[in-house]
Amino acid sequence: MHPLRRVRIQPDMDFEKRLEWFRNECAAAGLPCTHQREVLYRALVEAKDHPSPEMLYERVKRKIPSISLGTVYRNIKIFLDHGLIGEVSLHHGSLRLEANNEPHHHLVCRHCRKMFDLPAAGVHAIRLRRALPEGFQVERFVVEAHGLCQECAAPKKRRSN
Ligand SMILES: [Zn+2]
Ligand SMILES: [Zn+2]
Known part of the structure; x- marks a missing residue:
């Protein structure tokens, strides 16, 4: 922190x-x-x-x-x-920035690569089942949910022509 x-x-x-x-x-x-x-x-x-x-x-x-x-x-x-x-x-592939520096997760659109915030409270706390190798010290977990945003998931009729 x-x-x-x-x-x-x-x-x-x-x-x-x-x-x-x-x-x-x-x-x-x-x-x-x-x-x-x-x-x-x-x-x-x-x-x-x-x-x-x-x-x-x-x-x-x-x-x-x-x-x-x-x-x-x-x-x-x-x-x-x-x-x-x-x-x-x-x-x-490239650095992406945001003013929201509170811990939160992201929804990533696999088509247009836009990222949307997913509040930390919207995801169950993540815990490891066993210790990690190499003495790695975990500071935080970040969840990325991949999928299609509303725009990209919409029927393609508007985008094709
Ligand atoms: Zn999209
Ligand atoms: Zn964010």
Whole structure:
């Protein structure tokens, strides 16, 4: 558990409250809460699709045309290092980000690769039946439910032509 996660971020928390949390966490970590960082954080709070850094860059560029991809990468790394944002499992080929840094699970669409949040409370607690080999220390379990999202599961008539 990250030491900075003192306040619980609720998925339905309004943006001003989240921004206040973000500013407090930045201050506690000694990070200047710059306009760039706030814009980046807002873009992530507003994103419902667990965007990649590149997707986030495209969105932030509309607000700050002079921002570079390198700056976005750098700030994302800082946010992640300080537990300000969360990263979704890495094995989907690219880093996917989200502002929801509370433990939760995901529904992954195998067709469009969109990810949706599944609250931790929606899944039974997972326990191991026996100790793991190699002295591996489990910190958390993340469940991924794979399937088709509503859009992709819909009859194909609208998408074929
Ligand atoms: Zn889909
Ligand atoms: Zn999520």
